[in-house]
Amino acid sequence: MIVTLTANPSIDRTVTLGGRLVRGSVLRAAATHNDPGGKGVNVARALTSAGVAAVAILPANAGDPLPSALAENRIEHVTVAMSGSARTNITITEPDGTTTKINEPGVPMTAQSLTDLHTAISEFGARADWVVLAGSLPPGVPADWYATLVESLRSASCKVAVDTSDAPLLALAERFPTAAPDLVKPNSEELAQLTGYDGHLLEEAALQGDPAAAARAGRLLLDRGVETVLVTLGAAGAVLVTNDGSWWATPPPIVARSTVGAGDSSLAGYLAAHVAGAPPPECLRSAVAYGSAAAALPGTTLPSPEHVHTDAVTVTALTTPAPDPA
Numbered sequence: 001m002i003v004t005l006t007a008n009p010s011i012d013r014t015v016t017l018g019g020r021l022v023r024g025s026v027l028r029a030a031a032t033h034n035d036p037g038g039k040g041v042n043v044a045r046a047l048t049s050a051g052v053a054a055v056a057i058l059p060a061n062a063g064d065p066l067p068s069a070l071a072e073n074r075i076e077h078v079t080v081a082m083s084g085s086a087r088t089n090i091t092i093t094e095p096d097g098t099t100t101k102i103n104e105p106g107v108p109m110t111a112q113s114l115t116d117l118h119t120a121i122s123e124f125g126a127r128a129d130w131v132v133l134a135g136s137l138p139p140g141v142p143a144d145w146y147a148t149l150v151e152s153l154r155s156a157s158c159k160v161a162v163d164t165s166d167a168p169l170l171a172l173a174e175r176f177p178t179a180a181p182d183l184v185k186p187n188s189e190e191l192a193q194l195t196g197y198d199g200h201l202l203e204e205a206a207l208q209g210d211p212a213a214a215a216r217a218g219r220l221l222l223d224r225g226v227e228t229v230l231v232t233l234g235a236a237g238a239v240l241v242t243n244d245g246s247w248w249a250t251p252p253p254i255v256a257r258s259t260v261g262a263g264d265s266s267l268a269g270y271l272a273a274h275v276a277g278a279p280p281p282e283c284l285r286s287a288v289a290y291g292s293a294a295a296a297l298p299g300t301t302l303p304s305p306e307h308v309h310t311d312a313v314t315v316t317a318l319t320t321p322a323p324d325p326a
């Protein structure tokens with residue numbers, strides 16, 4: 001079983017424009033659509049659709065639109081009471097596939113909700129294969145909360161994956177190696193936040209056929225105690241860095257419609273293959289196949305197995321960069 005924690009879930013509202021987004025003007029939407037969202041929720045949705053047992057833990061109150069949508073979609077979930085209800089995050093999509101995203105900060109978390117989430121994750125962690133801590137933290141949650149959770153899950157038998165950014169990511173890294181998760185899934189920008197590399201250049205180089213810098217940056221996290229680094233690089237695919245080897249996988253050509261949820265789908269694809277016992281390069285292949293399938297779908301629509309074409313992904317072994325002599 002894979003358990004995901006989304007401390008700051010959302011209703012993802014996709015607004016489809018018939019023309020270009022023009023700042024400062026009144027625009028009329030061609031269509032609108034709501035999906036249950038938040039990174040951990042998305043991972044659980046993609047896993048469920050792949051037939052992998054998954055439970056999403058999130059703050060929400062009975063009858064709120066978010067848990068109701070999860071129930072409708074038969075996504076197993078556990079909620080803890082919160083004050084207020086989930087934020088709404090808006091994605092504006094233009095006909096050429098450009099997406100603009102506006103994420104609300106979320107509802108301030110009470111101390112009681114935070115304690116209840118910690119209790120729920122500890123209980124489920126005791127019987128999970130993986131615990132996934134994903135997304136931003138709402139106001140009122142200390143930035144080092146993920147670090148605290150990773151440390152408290154150390155004694156459980158589950159593996160822990162983290163996908164976050166900004167202050168919670170930096171606070172987690174500050175407590176490496178004790179808070180180093182089994183897996184981190186940074187995109188190029190997040191890897192840059194952790195290592196000082198230029199994220200744009202990492203992705204550009206990989207797009208030009210050279211993923212070595214991304215692998216080198218990922219290696220820095222291994223040196224700080226992380227076991228596996230899955231670096232997603234947008235259209236350039238992803239690099240997997242472990243102490244046993246490194247690989248780069250590139251997606252098939254797709255027409256990108258919305259990359260929202262692509263990273264979450266990558267993580268779900270990786271974990272689905274991992275719990276099935278696949279070796280690292282095949283886990284990477286699955287990650288990239290799920291990510292690119294998600295990018296080809298509109299809004300926060302997540303891929304089902306029929307959208308996922310693992311055979312179309314190319315996996316190349318890389319030389320794992322040597323550990324930092326320092």
Ligand SMILES: Nc1ncnc2c1ncn2[C@@H]1O[C@H](COP(=O)(O)OP(=O)(O)OP(=O)(O)O)[C@@H](O)[C@H]1O
Binds near residue numbers: 259262264
């Ligand atoms: N334009 C694209 N073409 C093909 N595949 C893509 C494209 N964009 C993203 N992907 C796929 O999705 C994966 C994740 O993309 P990305 O690195 O943008 O994640 P992310 O920034 O974490 O995404 P998210 O928007 O969910 O936070 C990539 O590894 C790749 O497989």
Ligand SMILES: O=P(O)(O)OC[C@@]1(O)O[C@H](CO)[C@@H](O)[C@@H]1O
Binds near residue numbers: 036135
């Ligand atoms: O504000 P956060 O928590 O960083 O990200 C939230 C979010 O953008 O992430 C998902 C896509 O990855 C969306 O479902 C959701 O709206």
